[in-house]
Amino acid sequence: MKNYFFKLFIYTTFVISLFLQIIFNKSNNIILHIQWLTLILIYWILFHPYKINITTSFFIGLVIDFFTNYILGTHSLLLCIITYFLLYNRKLIINLNLIYKLLFITCILLLMNIIIYNINSINYDYIKLLLQSILNSFIWIIICFYFKRIRFKYRNF
Numbered sequence: 001m002k003n004y005f006f007k008l009f010i011y012t013t014f015v016i017s018l019f020l021q022i023i024f025n026k027s028n029n030i031i032l033h034i035q036w037l038t039l040i041l042i043y044w045i046l047f048h049p050y051k052i053n054i055t056t057s058f059f060i061g062l063v064i065d066f067f068t069n070y071i072l073g074t075h076s077l078l079l080c081i082i083t084y085f086l087l088y089n090r091k092l093i094i095n096l097n098l099i100y101k102l103l104f105i106t107c108i109l110l111l112m113n114i115i116i117y118n119i120n121s122i123n124y125d126y127i128k129l130l131l132q133s134i135l136n137s138f139i140w141i142i143i144c145f146y147f148k149r150i151r152f153k154y155r156n157f
Contacts (some may be wrong), residue, residue, distance in 0.1 A: 009107055010044055013040050017036035025068055030132060031131045031135060032132075037063070041060055041083070042086065042140065043143055046146070053083070054083050056113070059076075061078065071119060074120065101107070102138070109132075110129060110133040117129070
């Protein structure tokens with residue numbers, strides 16, 4: 001029974017992050033576009049890889065494309081590739097220092113944003129995309145600490 005509650009918790013975090021991403025995507029400032037679903041997905045892939053798979057990331061990518069009016073399938077394909085890469089190199093990434101994890105997540109998000117903006121023909125500035133990726137990676141670190149704290153607090157339940 002404990003496993004079902006944990007999966008329910010994972011999917012509720014996805015739903016909450018979907019609402020947050022829709023709210024923050026309405027801003028005209030490209031730096032403040034926070035990719036909540038992608039950040040939560042990366043966290044769950046790295047710290048609980050047996051609960052999240054490529055199919056889940058594919059459907060999350062479809063939801064992102066549907067609600068953000070991008071070409072349908074771009075996020076799905078990129079998230080599937082990122083999921084496979086993270087699952088394959090999970091032990092290496094987990095053992096990285098906090099600063100290296102921050103840089104690694106920044107590089108992943110920057111490459112993902114450049115590819116998505118080029119495919120969707122959106123004008124952008126590289127500096128703003130870099131700042132957005134750095135902000136998102138700091139938010140990912142905060143998410144990691146917060147979820148570790150929750151996991152430590154409720155580990156017996």
